[in-house]
Amino acid sequence: MSYFIDRRSNARHKSAVNRQRFLKRYQKHIKRAVEESVNRRSITDMERGEKVSIPGRDISEPVFRHGKGGRRTVVSPGNREFAEGDRMRRPHGGGGGGGSGEGSASNQGEGVDEFAFTLSRDEFLSFIFDGLELPHLERKQIADMAESRPVRAGLSRQGVPARMNIVRSMREAQARRIAMRAPIRRALCDAQKALEEEERKDPVLRHPGRLRELRDEIERLERRLEAVPFIDTYDLRYNHLTDQPQPSNKAVMFCVMDVSGSMTQNHKDIAKRFFLLLYLFLERDYERVELVFIRHHTSAREVDEEAFFYSRETGGTIVSSALHLLDEIIEARYPPAQWNLYVAQASDGDNWDDDSIQCRQILSDALMPRLQYYAYVEITPHAHQALWEEYTRVQDRYPERFAMRQIVQAGDIYPVFRELFKSRQSGQEAHS
Amino acid sequence: MSTSYKPIHDEDFLGQGSDWSFDDLEHYEREIARIAGEFRLDTYPNQIEIITSEQMMDAYSSIGMPVGYSHWSFGKQFLSVEQAYKRGQMGLAYELVINSDPCIAYLMEENTLMMQILVMAHACHGHNSFFKGNYLFRAWTDASAIVDYLVFARRYVSECEERHGVEAVEQLLDACHALQNQGVDRYKRPSAISAEEEARRQQEREGYLQQQINTLWSTIPQLRTADAPGADGDAQGLNQRPRYPSEPQENLLYFIEKNAPLLAPWQREIVRIVRKLAQYFYPQRQTQVMNEGWATFWHYNIMHRLFNEKLIDEGVMLEFLQSHTAVVAQPGFDSPWYNGINPYALGFAMFTDIRRICTEPTEEDRAWFPEMAGSDWLDTVHFAMHNFKDESFIQQFLSPKVMRDMKFFALLDDDQDDMVEISAIHDERGYRRIREALSLQYSLGHREPDIQVWAANIHGDRSLVLRHERTQRRTLDDTLSPVMHYLHQLWGFPIVLEVVDNGEVVDTHHWPQNFG
Numbered sequence: 007m008s009y010f011i012d013r014r015s016n017a018r019h020k021s022a023v024n025r026q027r028f029l030k031r032y033q034k035h036i037k038r039a040v041e042e043s044v045n046r047r048s049i050t051d052m053e054r055g056e057k058v059s060i061p062g063r064d065i066s067e068p069v070f071r072h073g074k075g076g077r078r079t080v081v082s083p084g085n086r087e088f089a090e091g092d093r094m095r096r097p098h099g100g101g102g103g104g105g106s107g108e109g110s111a112s113n114q115g116e117g118v119d120e121f122a123f124t125l126s127r128d129e130f131l132s133f134i135f136d137g138l139e140l141p142h143l144e145r146k147q148i149a150d151m152a153e154s155r156p157v158r159a160g161l162s163r164q165g166v167p168a169r170m171n172i173v174r175s176m177r178e179a180q181a182r183r184i185a186m187r188a189p190i191r192r193a194l195c196d197a198q199k200a201l202e203e204e205e206r207k208d209p210v211l212r213h214p215g216r217l218r219e220l221r222d223e224i225e226r227l228e229r230r231l232e233a234v235p236f237i238d239t240y241d242l243r244y245n246h247l248t249d250q251p252q253p254s255n256k257a258v259m260f261c262v263m264d265v266s267g268s269m270t271q272n273h274k275d276i277a278k279r280f281f282l283l284l285y286l287f288l289e290r291d292y293e294r295v296e297l298v299f300i301r302h303h304t305s306a307r308e309v310d311e312e313a314f315f316y317s318r319e320t321g322g323t324i325v326s327s328a329l330h331l332l333d334e335i336i337e338a339r340y341p342p343a344q345w346n347l348y349v350a351q352a353s354d355g356d357n358w359d360d361d362s363i364q365c366r367q368i369l370s371d372a373l374m375p376r377l378q379y380y381a382y383v384e385i386t387p388h389a390h391q392a393l394w395e396e397y398t399r400v401q402d403r404y405p406e407r408f409a410m411r412q413i414v415q416a417g418d419i420y421p422v423f424r425e426l427f428k429s430r431q432s433g434q435e436a437h438s
Numbered sequence: 439m440s441t442s443y444k445p446i447h448d449e450d451f452l453g454q455g456s457d458w459s460f461d462d463l464e465h466y467e468r469e470i471a472r473i474a475g476e477f478r479l480d481t482y483p484n485q486i487e488i489i490t491s492e493q494m495m496d497a498y499s500s501i502g503m504p505v506g507y508s509h510w511s512f513g514k515q516f517l518s519v520e521q522a523y524k525r526g527q528m529g530l531a532y533e534l535v536i537n538s539d540p541c542i543a544y545l546m547e548e549n550t551l552m553m554q555i556l557v558m559a560h561a562c563h564g565h566n567s568f569f570k571g572n573y574l575f576r577a578w579t580d581a582s583a584i585v586d587y588l589v590f591a592r593r594y595v596s597e598c599e600e601r602h603g604v605e606a607v608e609q610l611l612d613a614c615h616a617l618q619n620q621g622v623d624r625y626k627r628p629s630a631i632s633a634e635e636e637a638r639r640q641q642e643r644e645g646y647l648q649q650q651i652n653t654l655w656s657t658i659p660q661l662r663t664a665d666a667p668g669a670d671g672d673a674q675g676l677n678q679r680p681r682y683p684s685e686p687q688e689n690l691l692y693f694i695e696k697n698a699p700l701l702a703p704w705q706r707e708i709v710r711i712v713r714k715l716a717q718y719f720y721p722q723r724q725t726q727v728m729n730e731g732w733a734t735f736w737h738y739n740i741m742h743r744l745f746n747e748k749l750i751d752e753g754v755m756l757e758f759l760q761s762h763t764a765v766v767a768q769p770g771f772d773s774p775w776y777n778g779i780n781p782y783a784l785g786f787a788m789f790t791d792i793r794r795i796c797t798e799p800t801e802e803d804r805a806w807f808p809e810m811a812g813s814d815w816l817d818t819v820h821f822a823m824h825n826f827k828d829e830s831f832i833q834q835f836l837s838p839k840v841m842r843d844m845k846f847f848a849l850l851d852d853d854q855d856d857m858v859e860i861s862a863i864h865d866e867r868g869y870r871r872i873r874e875a876l877s878l879q880y881s882l883g884h885r886e887p888d889i890q891v892w893a894a895n896i897h898g899d900r901s902l903v904l905r906h907e908r909t910q911r912r913t914l915d916d917t918l919s920p921v922m923h924y925l926h927q928l929w930g931f932p933i934v935l936e937v938v939d940n941g942e943v944v945d946t947h948h949w950p951q952n953f954g
Contacts, residue, residue: 008467008484008562010460013493014547020496021516027608028513067511068616068917068924070887076912077852081876083779084770085847085863092860096851123517124524 029129035060036125040133041420056130059120135287138427156247165244179241186234194227256294257346257378259285260335262328264353266303267320273385276416277352278315280383283423284350292346298335302328304358308335323356325393326364333372342376349377355384357393366396374404381426382410458551466555466749467562473743474563478816479736481566482581483540486558494546495519497534504542505588507595507711509611535561537569537722539581552757555750559740564733571824572728574721584718590636591711598704610705613924614691614712619886621691621716644703679897686905687891690925691716699900700930709928724827724882731785732823738762738786768844787840788831792819795837802838828880836873838864848875853911887914892936900931908939922949 029036039058125133161174201220204212261281263274288295299314300306303321306328332349340347357365374380382397384390394410401408411422467486474481489497499516500506536542543561545554569575599607614621687693691713695706722729741762745755768783769775792810795803796818799811810818822835841864848871850861862868862875878884892905902925906914918935926933926949937945 008471008486010463010467011485011487012460013487013489016489016493019492021499021512023508024499024510024513025516026513027508027510027604028517031510031608065514066917067612068920069619070617070889070921071915071917072885072887072912073915075853077850077854077910078912079848079850079861079875079878081779081846081848081872081879082771082776083768083844083846084772084776085845086770088847088860088863090860090863090865090868093857096856096858121514121518123521 029125032060032065035064037133037136040125040130056125057122058125059122062121065121131286131290134283135290135427138287138424155250157250159246159248161243162246163243165242165246169245169247171243171245174243175237175241178243179237182238182241183234183236187231190227190230190234194224194231197223197227255292256296256344257288257292257348258296258298258340259288260298260300260332260347260349261314262300262302262332262349262351263314264303264323264325264356265301265317265319266323266356268323268354268356273352273354274315276385276413276419277383279416279419280352280413280423281350283419284348284381287423287427288348300328300331300335302331306331322358323353324358324361325353326361326368329365329368329373333368336373336376347377349373349380351380351382353382353384353393355386355388355391355393357391359392362392362396365393366400369397369400369408370403374400374407377407380404380408382408383413383422384410385413387414458549458554462551463545463554463558466744467558469744469747469749470555470559470563470740473740474559474567474736477736477739478820479563479567480570481541481563482538482570484562484566485540485542486545486562487542488545488547490547491523494534494544495523497544503588504536504585505592507592507611508599509615510608511615533557533561533565535565536584537565537575537579537581537718538584541566541569541581542585550757552750552754553761555744555754556737556741556758556761560733560737563740564736565729567736568725568729568732568823571820572721572725572827573825574724574827578721579718586634587636587714590640591715594637594640594707594711598708602704607708609927610708611712613927614709616921616924617690617694617928618712618716620889621689621713622720623689623692623717624883640707644707648703681893682896683891683894688888689713690889690891690904693891693894694925694928697894698929701928721827724829724880727781727785727788727828727880728823728826728831729785730781731787731789734762734766734782734786735789735819738790770845784840784844787843788835788837789819789822791837791840792822792835794839806837807835829877829882832873832880833877836876838869841869841872846872846876848872884909887912889935901934902929902931903934903936906935906937908937908944911939913937918947919949919951922947926950 036058039060040056043056043058161171197220201217201224204217204220259281263269263277265274285295285297297311299309299311301309301314301319302323302325303319304324304327308331309317328351336342336347369380384394390412397408397410401410409426411426413419413422463486467484495516497504498519499512506512534544541562543557543566545557549557569579569581575581595607595611683693691709694701695709695713698706698709701709741750741755741758744750750758766780766783766786768780769777793815795807795810796813796815799807804811822831826834844864846864847860848862848868850859852858862871864872888907888909889904890907891902893903895901895903904925914937922933922935933949935947935949936943937947
């Protein structure tokens with residue numbers, strides 16, 4: 007006897023719990039591997055998951071078993087040229103010798119090999135950003151109804167068939183049937199009793215007219231009982247949905263980069279990685295993240311991503327031009343009441359002599375009060391210049407929202423990024 | 439096979455193309471069951487479940503069990519299966535079948551119709567009849583109770599996780615898993631009970647067991663005189679108490695469950711769960727070659743019958759033969775694909791050869807298997823399936839022809855010799871020695887180190903003494919220390935492992951290492 011069951015629609019990921027347990031147990035190993043890979047690889051790959059290797063011995067499950075050595079006989083298939091009594095050097099590594107018999111005993115696959123597996127993208131990102139916190143994440147309330155979401159709001163008598171609530175409709179129908187049938191039933195019961203009484207009487211005493219009357223009455227009542235509809239449009243109930251305005255949860259990230267002659271492609275690549283990390287990070291916490299690219303040399307322009315990273319420019323550097331443009335864009339398109347504003351700026355530290363002071367003024371007075379966070383990275387192995395000095399003063403004024411770090415090579419990005427965004431509590435501990 | 443293939447016309451056949459429907463499956467299952475019945479394959483009812491590849495990976499990583507408790511090692515298993523599958527290194531489960539009543543078999547929806555038919559023949563009738571017929575399974579496992587027990591185990595473990603924390607339970611499971619190969623009774627037969635019964639008994643057990651332990655480890659002095667420490671001062675023989683346990687105990691987990699001084703009742707129960715499951719898998723570990731060989735032998739015969747009865751067409755048959763050939767392929771020891779002896783290949787070759795010996799015996803067969811040659815082949819294969827395990831099956835039925843076909847040779851590797859030696863090959867002088875060596879290779883008792891509880895020092899420092907009976911000078915692997923560490927966690931007091939060779943203690947290991 008056999009029967010078939012279609013389980014395809016059952017839950018997948020029955021092992022999800024076990025998988026999470028494994029990841030948790032080897033958190034440290036995985037984190038180390040993830041950090042190495044972040045530094046090693048191009049960050050454009052981060053949209054994918056990541057292959058992680060853990061030394062096999064660290065995660066093996068030990069059991070009592072025989073080690074090497076001793077005297078053992080191993081039977082193997084596929085003899086070609088051996089004859090009994092042949093002697094030869096012990097094969098190196100012992101793969102064919104000790105391994106064959108003993109190894110097949112368990113399917114655990116122990117050994118010193120690396121244990122490799124793939125983290126999903128989400129798992130990967132959560133390891134990257136583990137312990138990091140977005141500075142000043144705020145849910146901005148907006149008044150207009152641009153963002154609303156249908157929400158269940160009880161039941162209604164009107165609606166489209168697709169939203170019909172079957173259970174409630176049937177329950178209503180049943181209640182109605184009970185209510186409508188009860189008086190008829192009662193009358194029917196009475197009539198039946200009367201009829202029985204009449205029939206029990208002596209045939210002489212029976213009243214034929216009364217009998218007929220009662221029979222007619224019973225028939226009429228039974229018809230009426232049947233006529234009570236099983237379900238009526240009156241019974242129907244629909245799930246009611248109302249639109250509820252949602253607090254907005256969106257952010258815009260401004261990437262500001264110096265593209266003057268002194269910025270080499272290498273500098274730009276480093277900057278790009280920093281921007282991408284920030285973008286991935288924001289994307290995790292906000293439903294929507296918009297990107298605005300502003301590049302500048304002596305004048306600033308808003309460009310698309312391609313032009314931002316790859317087109318070449320030459321000339322001097324006036325940072326304030328970018329800050330002015332930033333200010334204008336915010337004014338025009340991103341009212342701070344609706345948007346969380348983040349700025350990431352990358353530069354090699356060069357600036358026109360008098361311009362740095364102006365930068366500080368724009369930042370301190372116009373921009374910082376409106377921004378969520380401003381991160382400045384200076385990609386240079388050299389000593390700092392005027393811009394760094396002036397920015398330090400901005401940081402003194404807005405220590406919570408303004409951060410700046412120096413990056414020398416690509417490997418520094420991730421540590422610097424972690425430092426900039428480490429969760430507030432640990433950040434405060436570091437300060438005090 | 440002594441059947442001839444007649445020319446056929448495709449339109450006569452049902453089994454065409456690779457798409458399948460439930461109607462197809464039911465149709466073929468009926469036909470297969472009919473044919474299997476003619477071959478006297480007695481099975482549990484089949485519960486055939488259609489699942490997706492993701493679900494198959496889930497099933498794979500929970501050691502094929504439909505329900506299981508949560509543990510990171512299953513997650514590790516899952517990750518490696520997933521990795522191998524996604525990289526295309528591994529086709530997913532050819533079949534997955536669970537020794538239960540009804541017998542649960544998984545079919546993957548991605549399979550072609552041929553694969554579904556093949557898997558039904560292989561798993562639902564091959565493995566299923568093996569589970570029901572083989573003496574080890576009959577003696578050791580109770581197919582009707584296992585799913586219930588797994589449900590009980592899962593619920594119990596998750597309750598413990600809630601009450602005592604995931605971490606505490608995980609540590610305990612780690613320790614138990616390390617000892618699960620030493621957690622089987624080799625000679626006693628366990629009784630099977632349902633989940634409800636199990637839960638009820640578990641309550642009783644908790645109370646009773648703890649009481650027992652308390653008596654055993656009672657600190658109230660019994661007949662104890664402190665002034666009689668030395669051997670000569672012990673005139674009354676007070677220190678000559680009988681050893682506890684009086685006989686060495688092979689089932690370490692059982693001994694711990696019943697005797698460990700410090701375990702809480704819930705911990706004992708978890709030890710018991712791991713032990714029970716180890717016991718359940720014990721027959722499977724001893725019948726790999728037979729089980730796979732039996733199932734492969736039958737899917738091969740059933741597919742041919744289906745074809746001869748024109749129930750499947752040539753296309754399906756060709757697809758089957760290709761897949762079957764891949765399953766029973768045995769690369770040579772020097773091939774890059776070599777991964778030990780393929781149990782499918784060896785088992786299939788042996789069962790096929792038993793049939794050949796019965797129906798077309800040669801002179802050699804008559805000399806080697808006088809009783810088998812010319813007997814009824816169906817009786818003989820059933821007899822073999824019912825009454826043997828890998829070790830004895832090979833000892834009894836491995837024929838010279840199979841050894842020649844597989845080109846077996848035995849290599850003697852002795853660490854006191856700087857050369858290795860070919861001790862036997864597939865020739866007249868070598869057959870018996872190869873058969874002997876191969877049989878030993880499949881003997882769990884030989885493959886796994888023999889470690890037993892020797893003594894628990896219940897009157898003194900409460901240390902636990904184990905004895906490793908060393909054979910062929912094979913020493914224990916480096917995994918010894920971590921396992922002793924786990925054992926120490928369970929026992930709570932020092933662990934001593936004595937290595938015994940020829941009745942003499944030759945080496946002693948301690949944990950904690952500074953103890954003793």
